[in-house]
Amino acid sequence: MTFKTLTTALVTATALTGAAFAESHSESGNPMVGGAAMMADMNIIENAVNSADHTTLVAAVKAADLVDTLSGEGPFTVFAPTNAAFDMISEESLNALLQPENKAQLQKILTCHVVAANAMSDAIAGMIADDGGTHPVPTVGGCTLQAKMDGNTITLTDENGREATVTIADVKQSNGVIHVIDRVLLPAQ
Structure with missing residues (x-):
């Protein structure tokens, strides 16, 4: 099965399940992501599969055998690239x-988007300010991202100088938080 076939199947499944969560979403205060309600009492994987903007990420997480990890207790902060970010590859x-x-390479790339903490955007912004404008962010995958502020927006730079912008921050999960980003970050090459 090709990557595009797998993501098409995930989009179809997402469309069928997303509407069921929208009604109770208003109680969570979470932003909508990929046209779907993000429920604070659901884990990262349970929410991500409902986002039409993250079908490629979900397919990659499944291929890398990281579903159980990201469904686990955490806490995790996931910088989640959109389908458009993956389309740049x-x-x-x-x-x-x-x-x-x-x-192993796919796992390394994906875990370079995961931090073993529950880091909301205000905490990240505070660490950036405390560190004089740039805060190193060590990831589960062994990469170190550099977090900065661009006005009120957080940006992350990977070890290759590629910059991603947080486009949707603070999507609360039962096992952490997701921040949606517009670029796939890579380990040093």
């Missing part, structure tokens, strides 16, 4: 990453 490269022989 060639389909050939994405399909190659899904191959079983590249699972």
